Amino acid sequence: AQRVTQPEKLLSVFKGAPVELKCNYSYSGSPELFWYVQYSRQRLQLLLRHISRESIKGFTADLNKGETSFHLKKPFAQEEDSAMYYCALSNCHSNSGYALNFGKGTSLLVTP
Amino acid sequence: EAEVAQSPRYKITEKSQAVAFWCDPISGHATLYWYRQILGQGPELLVQFQDESVVDDSQLPKDRFSAERLKGVDSTLKIQPAELGDSAMYLCASSRPGTTATYEQYFGPGTRLTVT
Numbered sequence: 148a149q150r151v152t153q154p155e156k157l158l159s160v161f162k163g164a165p166v167e168l169k170c171n172y173s174y175s176g177s178p179e180l181f182w183y184v185q186y187s188r189q190r191l192q193l194l195l196r197h198i199s200r201e202s203i204k205g206f207t208a209d210l211n212k213g214e215t216s217f218h219l220k221k222p223f224a225q226e227e228d229s230a231m232y233y234c235a236l237s238n239c240h241s242n243s244g245y246a247l248n249f250g251k252g253t254s255l256l257v258t259p
Numbered sequence: 260e261a262e263v264a265q266s267p268r269y270k271i272t273e274k275s276q277a278v279a280f281w282c283d284p285i286s287g288h289a290t291l292y293w294y295r296q297i298l299g300q301g302p303e304l305l306v307q308f309q310d311e312s313v314v315d316d317s318q319l320p321k322d323r324f325s326a327e328r329l330k331g332v333d334s335t336l337k338i339q340p341a342e343l344g345d346s347a348m349y350l351c352a353s354s355r356p357g358t359t360a361t362y363e364q365y366f367g368p369g370t371r372l373t374v375t
Contacts, residue, residue, distance in 0.1 A: 151301075179362075190262075191302070191350065191366040233301050245354075245362055246292065246315055249301030 149174040151236050153250035160224050160257055168219040168253045170208075170234030178236050179245060180217040182208055185231040194219075194232070204228070224257045231255075261285045263367035265351050271373045277339035280370045284333070284353030290314075292364065293326055293336050294350040302350055308334060341374045348372075 150173045160166050172178055180197040195203045197210045197217060208219045217234060233252045237245035264283040272278045284291050289310050294302035305324065307314040310331035319326065323342070328334040338345055348371050352364040 156299075190368055191352075193363045196362070235301075245364075246304045246307050247302075247364065249303070251299065251301050 149178075149236055149248050151234050151248055151250035153232075153234055153253050155253045156251070157254045157256065160255070162226055162257055162259050163223050166221050166224040166228070166255065166257075168232050168234075168255065170217045170219065170250060172215050172217065172234075172236050174215075174236060178210075180208075180210055181235045181237070181247065182206070182217075182219050183233045183235055183247075183249070185233070187230070191233070224255075226257050226259060229255055229257045263351055263353055263365050265349075265367035265370055267370055268368060269371050269373075271375065272341050273375055274343055275340040277337065278341050278372065279338075280336045280349050280351075280372075282334045282336070282351030282367060284351070285355075285365055288353035288355050288365070289331070290354045290356070291328060291334050292352040292354075293334070294352065296348040296350055296369070298347070305336070338372075341372075343374050346372055346374045 152171045154169055182194040183191050184194040185191045195201050206219055206221045208217050210217050231252050231254050234250040235247040237247050266281050270278055291308040293305040295305050296302040305319045306316040306326045308328045311328050324338055326336045348369045350369045351367040354364045
């Protein structure tokens with residue numbers, strides 16, 4: 148069975164400090180992993196995809212198959228990064244889309 | 260910029276009553292998803308449509324929940340009868356076909372259901 152674990156419910160850091168939001172997954176196949184973010188009073192939205200190896204708003208995430216992890220990192224946190232972050236996994240490869248299996252989320256609070 | 264629309268935004272209903280939620284996906288998005296998000300949890304898939312066909316409804320409690328997308332555009336999710344445990348945020352999302360390199364689900368604002 149596929150499962151996504153985000154061990155931290157709340158993470159509080161100071162502005163300018165590095166931040167790492169942890170995500171571990173269990174899946175026997177080749178996973179597709181994503182980070183979604185929800186800012187206060189906004190919709191859930193895609194932050195980044197592992198396959199794109201992109202950096203969005205200074206965030207990066209590397210898929211580590213050996214450790215089955217997909218941690219989200221940013222070297223210098225900003226106050227506007229405060230939000231709810233969800234790690235999500237999909238195993239469905241088809242033209243009909245990719246249903247997502249979400250973790251419970253981590254609330255990031257960046258304080259001045 | 261096109262967005263997924265949902266209504267109502269809030270719904271309070273009594274136990275055993277029927278309730279319905281509506282979703283209008285982004286134009287051209289063939290795939291539509293309904294998720295349920297209980298407070299403190301991540302969204303959980305209830306049903307996935309490709310055009311008007313159900314792709315996955317394995318997690319939909321079919322004794323009380325039903326979903327349809329008759330013309331392959333907008334969709335309705337119904338609960339009858341509602342139970343206290345159904346209190347949650349109901350999210351609709353849509354996506355267009357593509358590879359994982361371009362794949363993205365676009366979410367609506369959600370409908371917050373409270374069952375009393």
